[in-house]
Amino acid sequence: MHTDPMERARNAGNTLHPFYGGLRLRHHKRISCTLPLAHARLPTRLFVPLQQHAGPPAEALVVPGQKVLKGEPIGRHEQPSRGWVHAPTSGTVTALARRPVTNPSGDDGPCVLLRPDRLDTWTDLHPIDDWETATPERLRRAIGEAGIVGLGGATFQTSHKVADARQQTVHTVILNGAECEPYISCDEILMRMQPERVIAGARVLQRATGAERTVIAIEDQMGAVEGALRDALSRSGATEAGEVIDIVKVTTLYPEGGERQLIQVLTGLEVPRGGRPTDIGLLCQNVGTAAAAADAVIEGKPLIERIVTVTGGGVRTPRNLIALLGTPVADLIDQSGGYTAQAARLVIGGPLMGYAVRSDDNPVVKGVNCVLVLTGDDVRPEQPEMPCIRCGECARVCPARLLPQQLHAQVCHDLLDEAADFGLDACIECGCCDYVCPSHIPLSEWFRFGKSEWRLLQKERARADAARQRFEARESRLARIRDERQRRMDEKKQALRDDARRKRRIADAVERVKSRQTAPGGDS
Amino acid sequence: MTRRFATGPAPHLPAPPTVGRVMRDVLLALIPGLLAHAWFFGPGIVVQVVLATAFAVGFESAMLYLRGKPQALYLGDGSAVVTAVLFALCIPPLAPWWIAAVGMGFAIVLAKHLYGGLGYNVFNPAMVGYVVVLISFPAELTRWLPPGAIAEIRPDLTASLHAIFLGSLPADLGWDAITQATPLDSVRTGIAEGRTVAEIRSQDVFGDFGGLGWEWIANWFAIGGLWLLWRRVISWHVPVAMIGTIAALGLAGYLIDPGSNPSPLQHVFSGAIMLGAFFIATDPVSGCTSTRGRLIFGAGVGIFTLVIRRWGGYPDGVAFAVLLMNMAAPLIDVYTRPRFYGE
Numbered sequence: 073m074h075t076d077p078m079e080r081a082r083n084a085g086n087t088l089h090p091f092y093g094g095l096r097l098r099h100h101k102r103i104s105c106t107l108p109l110a111h112a113r114l115p116t117r118l119f120v121p122l123q124q125h126a127g128p129p130a131e132a133l134v135v136p137g138q139k140v141l142k143g144e145p146i147g148r149h150e151q152p153s154r155g156w157v158h159a160p161t162s163g164t165v166t167a168l169a170r171r172p173v174t175n176p177s178g179d180d181g182p183c184v185l186l187r188p189d190r191l192d193t194w195t196d197l198h199p200i201d202d203w204e205t206a207t208p209e210r211l212r213r214a215i216g217e218a219g220i221v222g223l224g225g226a227t228f229q230t231s232h233k234v235a236d237a238r239q240q241t242v243h244t245v246i247l248n249g250a251e252c253e254p255y256i257s258c259d260e261i262l263m264r265m266q267p268e269r270v271i272a273g274a275r276v277l278q279r280a281t282g283a284e285r286t287v288i289a290i291e292d293q294m295g296a297v298e299g300a301l302r303d304a305l306s307r308s309g310a311t312e313a314g315e316v317i318d319i320v321k322v323t324t325l326y327p328e329g330g331e332r333q334l335i336q337v338l339t340g341l342e343v344p345r346g347g348r349p350t351d352i353g354l355l356c357q358n359v360g361t362a363a364a365a366a367d368a369v370i371e372g373k374p375l376i377e378r379i380v381t382v383t384g385g386g387v388r389t390p391r392n393l394i395a396l397l398g399t400p401v402a403d404l405i406d407q408s409g410g411y412t413a414q415a416a417r418l419v420i421g422g423p424l425m426g427y428a429v430r431s432d433d434n435p436v437v438k439g440v441n442c443v444l445v446l447t448g449d450d451v452r453p454e455q456p457e458m459p460c461i462r463c464g465e466c467a468r469v470c471p472a473r474l475l476p477q478q479l480h481a482q483v484c485h486d487l488l489d490e491a492a493d494f495g496l497d498a499c500i501e502c503g504c505c506d507y508v509c510p511s512h513i514p515l516s517e518w519f520r521f522g523k524s525e526w527r528l529l530q531k532e533r534a535r536a537d538a539a540r541q542r543f544e545a546r547e548s549r550l551a552r553i554r555d556e557r558q559r560r561m562d563e564k565k566q567a568l569r570d571d572a573r574r575k576r577r578i579a580d581a582v583e584r585v586k587s588r589q590t591a592p593g594g595d596s
Numbered sequence: 597m598t599r600r601f602a603t604g605p606a607p608h609l610p611a612p613p614t615v616g617r618v619m620r621d622v623l624l625a626l627i628p629g630l631l632a633h634a635w636f637f638g639p640g641i642v643v644q645v646v647l648a649t650a651f652a653v654g655f656e657s658a659m660l661y662l663r664g665k666p667q668a669l670y671l672g673d674g675s676a677v678v679t680a681v682l683f684a685l686c687i688p689p690l691a692p693w694w695i696a697a698v699g700m701g702f703a704i705v706l707a708k709h710l711y712g713g714l715g716y717n718v719f720n721p722a723m724v725g726y727v728v729v730l731i732s733f734p735a736e737l738t739r740w741l742p743p744g745a746i747a748e749i750r751p752d753l754t755a756s757l758h759a760i761f762l763g764s765l766p767a768d769l770g771w772d773a774i775t776q777a778t779p780l781d782s783v784r785t786g787i788a789e790g791r792t793v794a795e796i797r798s799q800d801v802f803g804d805f806g807g808l809g810w811e812w813i814a815n816w817f818a819i820g821g822l823w824l825l826w827r828r829v830i831s832w833h834v835p836v837a838m839i840g841t842i843a844a845l846g847l848a849g850y851l852i853d854p855g856s857n858p859s860p861l862q863h864v865f866s867g868a869i870m871l872g873a874f875f876i877a878t879d880p881v882s883g884c885t886s887t888r889g890r891l892i893f894g895a896g897v898g899i900f901t902l903v904i905r906r907w908g909g910y911p912d913g914v915a916f917a918v919l920l921m922n923m924a925a926p927l928i929d930v931y932t933r934p935r936f937y938g939e
Binding site for chain 2 (some may be wrong): 254343344346411429449452461462464506579
C-alpha cells in the first residue's frame with residue numbers, strides 16, 4: 073500500500089474503499105429507463121431564470137421586444153467569467169419579470185420570458201476546431217462563456233473549478249457517474265445513449281485542467297453503461313492520443329455519488345476539513361457537466377438544455393427528456409403521460425436531497441436533474457416531531473461520521489461554537505439522518521440553518537474583530553501622539569529649567585565676582 | 597394549466613420506524629423473560645407489571661397535562677410502559693401495591709418529567725424508581741420467593757393479590773414460610789460468614805450457573821435482547837461490553853481466589869445482569885451515544901456492578917451501577933466523539 077496521500081490519490085479507482093454509514097435504498101431507476109431518451113417538445117413560452125448557478129445573479133443583456141437567436145447570451149454577471157445565460161431557442165423576449173425560479177426556498181427571481189419563433193435558428197457558433205492542441209486557457213474560457221455549471225445539482229461554475237484545478241496542479245479528473253439517489257437516471261441514460269459526449273467531455277476536461285488521467289465512476293447496477301462507455305472510448309482516439317481514461321464500477325450505496333464519499337471510495341482518502349478535492353490533486357465533475365463542456369468546446373454550443381428524469385408513481389410514463397432550460401415542468405409531465413390520479417407531491421431532485429415545490433409552473437434550470445412526482449404512499453405522512461431519544465441511528469448512517477443528535481442539540485440551543493467543534497461544517501446534508509430518525513426530526517434542515525447562522529456569526533465576529541483592531545490601533549496612535557507631545561513638553565520644560573538654572577548659575581557667578589571685587593575694595 | 601401541490605420536508609420516502617415502534621419492540625422482547633419469571637415465581641410479577649403500568653400511565657398523563665403536552669402522542673410512544681415493566685421486573689413479586697406507586701411516582705414525575713420529559717432525562721427512570729424504593733423500604737424489597745421447584749408453598753393468584761393489596765398474607769401463610777434469601781443474598785451472607793463459594797453453592801437455591809430459576813429467566817431475557825439486536829433496536833456495544841467486563845473481572849477474581857469469589861458464569865447468570873445488559877443499560881436517552889462511549893458505558897456498568905456485589909451494601913448492583921454511569925455519560929460522550937470526515 074502507498075501511504076503517501078498524493079500517491080494514493082494518483083491511484084484513484086485501482087482499489088475500492090468503503091465509506092462510513094450510508095443507506096441501502098430501493099433504486100426505482102428502471103422505471104424511467106425503459107423509454108429511449110428523447111427531446112422534449114418546444115414549449116410555447118420559456119421562462120429563463122437569470123440565476124441558475126451558485127453565486128450572485130446575472131444581469132439581463134436583453135430588453136423586452138428584442139429578438140434573440142438560439143444560443144445568444146441573454147444574461148451575464150458583471151465579472152465576465154460568471155453566470156452566463158443563453159437563449160435556449162430563437163424568438164422574442166416578451167418580458168423581464170420575477171417568477172418562480174425552481175429553488176428550495178420557493179422564492180421568485182428575475183427571469184427572461186421568451187416566446188419561441190419555432191425556427192430554432194442558431195446564432196454564430198465558435199467551436200475550437202483544434203481543441204486537441206489548443207491552450208488550456210482557451211478551453212477554459214469557452215467553458216466559462218458557455219455558462220457551464222455543475223449539472224449534478226450543486227451548479228458551481230465549472231470554469232472556476234477548472235481554473236482552481238490548474239492552479240493546484242490536479243493530476244486526476246474524476247467524472248461522477250454514480251448518481252446514487254433513488255429514481256434519478258439522467259446520468260445513466262446519458263452514459264448509455266450518448267457515451268461519446270461523456271468521453272469527449274473527459275478529454276476536454278483533462279486537457280483544460282492539465283490532469284494526467286480521468287476516472288469515470290459508474291454504479292455496479294448500471295447494466296449496459298460500462299460497455300457503451302468502453303465502446304465510445306475505443307472509438308474516440310483518446311488512447312492513441314496518449315490520454316488515460318479509466319472506467320471504474322462502484323457499489324451502489326447512498327450517498328456514494330457525493331463528491332467527498334466518491335473520493336473516499338476511489339482513493340481511501342478524505343478531503344481535508346475545510347479543504348477541496350484539489351488539495352489532494354483531484355477534480356470531481358458530474359458526467360453531464362463533462363458532456364456539456366465537450367459541446368461548448370468542440371461544437372461551440374452554450375448550455376441551453378439538459379437531460380431531466382421525469383419519474384415517480386405520480387406520472388404515467390416515466391422517462392428521460394432533453395429539455396430546454398426554461399421549459400415549465402408541467403410541459404415535461406405532459407410529455408410523460410401526465411399525472412396519475414395518485415400524484416401528491418412534486419419534488420425537484422431526488423427523494424433525499426430534493427425539495428418539494430408548490431406548483432408545476434417552475435421552469436427547468438441548470439441544476440434540475442429530476443422531476444419526481446410522488447404518490448401519497450411514497451412519502452411519509454405528516455408526523456409530529458418528537459424529542460430526540462438519542463438512539464444513535466443517525467450517527468450510524470452519517471457518512472461524515474458526525475453525531476447528528478449532539479449537533480442537533482447544540483444548534484437548537486445556539487451553541488454554535490460547540491457545534492463547529494463537533495464538525496457541523498463537515499455535514500454534506502445528504503439526509504441519511506433524517507431518513508432513519510424515529511422522532512422525525514428534520515436534522516439536515518437544522519444543520520443547514522446552523523451552518524448559515526455560524527457563517528453569519530463568523531462574519532459578525534470578523535467585523536467586531538476588525539472594529540476592535542481599528543479602535544485599538546487608533547487608541548495606540550493617540551497614545552503615541554500624546555506621549556510624544558508630553559515628551560516634547562518635558563524636554564522643553566527641562567530645557568527651560570536648564571536655561572533658568574544656567575542663567576541663575578551665571579547670575580550667581582556674576583554676583584560672587586561682584587561681591588569678591590567689592591570686598592577687598594572695602595579693605596583698601 | 598398550473599397544478600399546485602402541498603409541499604413537505606425531505607426525505608420524500610415512506611416512513612421509517614417511530615419512537616413508538618422502538619418501545620413496542622422492547623416490550624415484546626421482554627415478554628419471554630416475564631413469562632419465565634411467572635413460571636418460576638408465580639403470578640405476582642404479572643400483577644406488579646399491571647400495577648406499575650397503571651401508575652406509570654397515570655403519572656405520565658398527569659404530568660403531560662400539567663406541562664401542556666399532547667396526551668395521545670406522548671402516551672402512544674410507550675416509553676412510560678417500558679419504564680413500568682422494567683421497574684416491575686426488579687421488585688419482589690409480592691411487594692405491596694404502594695411500592696409500585698412510590699417507584700413510578702419517582703420514576704415518571706421526578707426522574708422523567710421534572711428533567712424535561714422523554715429524551716431529556718439524565719437518569720434511567722426505572723432505576724431511579726427502583727433505587728428509591730430499595731433504599732426506603734428494605735423490608736418489603738427483600739421478600740423474595742424461592743422458585744417453584746423448591747418452594748414448599750407457592751402462593752397462587754388469590755394469595756398474591758391478597759399480599760399485594762392488603763399487605764398481608766392469607767391466614768394460613770406466613771412471610772417466613774414463603775420467602776427465602778435470593779441466591780445473591782446467600783452468596784453475600786455466606787461469604788461474610790466465611791464459607792467458601794462451593795459450600796454456598798450446595799444450597800438448593802442455586803442452579804447450574806446462577807440461581808435456580810433465575811438463570812432461566814436470564815436466558816430468556818438474553819434471547820429477547822438478541823432479538824432486539826437483530827431488529828437493530830439496540831446496538832451490541834453496551835451488552836457486549838457489560839457482560840464481557842463482568843465475565844473478565846469475574847474470571848480474574850475466580851482465578852485469584854475461587855473460595856471467596858463466585859465463578860464468572862455465576863456472576864453473569866445471577867441477578868439482573870442480562871436484564872440490565874440488554875434492556876436497562878441500553879436505554880439510549882440516559883446512556884452514551886458514540887460507539888466508543890457505549891463500550892465504556894457498558895464496561896463501567898459491569899465494573900460498578902461487581903464492585904457493589906463484592907464490597908457494597910447490596911447483594912446486586914446493576915441499578916446503582918447504571919445510575920452512576922448515567923452521571924458519567926455526558927462527559928464520556930465529550931471525550932469519545934468520533935473523528936469526523938476530513939478532520
